[in-house]
Amino acid sequence: MLTTSPFAPEQRSVRPRFAGWLAALCGLVVAWGAVPAAAQGKLEAQYEASLAGIPVGKGAWNIDIQDDVFSAAAAGGTSGLLKSFTGGSGTGASQGRIVNGALVATGYQASTTTSKKTEEIRITLDKGNVKDFAILPEPPVDPDRIVVTDAHRRGVWDPMTASLLRVPGNGDPVSPDACHNSAPVFDGRMRYDLKLDFKRMENVKAEKGYHGPVVVCSLYFVPVAGYIPDRPVIKYLAAQRNIEIAFAPVAGTRVLVPFWLKVPTPLGPAMLEATSFITTAQPPRVAKTQ
DSSP states (O other): OOSSOTTOTTOSSOOOOHHHHHHHHHHTSOOOOSOOOOSOEEEEEEEEEEETTEEEEEEEEEEEEOSSEEEEEEEEEEOHHHHHHTOOEEEEEEEEEEETTEEEEEEEEEEEEOSSOEEEEEEEEETTEEEEEEEESOOOOOTTSOOOOTGGGSSOBOTTGGGOEEOOSSSOSSSGGGGSOEEEEEOSSOEEEEEEEEEEEEEEEOSEEOEEEEEEEEEEEEEEESSOTTOHHHHHHHHOOOOEEEEEEOTTSSEEEEEEEEEOOTTSOEEEEEEEEEEEEOOOOOOOOO
């Protein structure tokens, strides 16, 4: 949710820092075309991350969908024993306009900090095309990395906006149809495709807030550019068929967001799950008149 690709292909070692798991919430999740967002709503959520059942981080995610604009912001960091080793933290945000009922991102910013460095990513978009982007400090060029071309940066979603799954139609948005989607994502470093398939329906109950149905989808990662093909983590995740993500609704809209995410890893299952999921519908704004 916070930073670059959740798969962090540029890292030589696998370090289960929470910035990566929160990134998974945005990078692993998909934005599926320009369909109506419907009405207005807000989400205030708290998440916990664990690895092999051991807590490794906490974070917060706030989403605000209005008549003509939207915004999303997240912040998180490592916790428990992991904090003693990595001390990782991160923030991320996206914002944009609502055009004909669709969420159209205009900007994405993210920052991650570890004991070794701080990195910032900025992306400016126009109708799904990347106008400008930067990684600060600029990373060294790796000749083994597949080059991201201008064509790869057209018709894409940033990771944060990509986490807002919009469901068309007039029926219940929490349904199997929500999983019949795929999307291209550019996170500032990598360009990859994400595909969903329906798996099952479940009921969930947060410690605070939402309790009700979620739709569980299988999630598949297809690397396109910006990665190093020989990296074991890329090969592992591209071959995975057991990644699952559960979507819950934002009240007052037809937007679904992740409630939990499960990713198998060589160290054990990685889990990101909402502990608090408070969502409220917002009344339409009344136009001012003379």
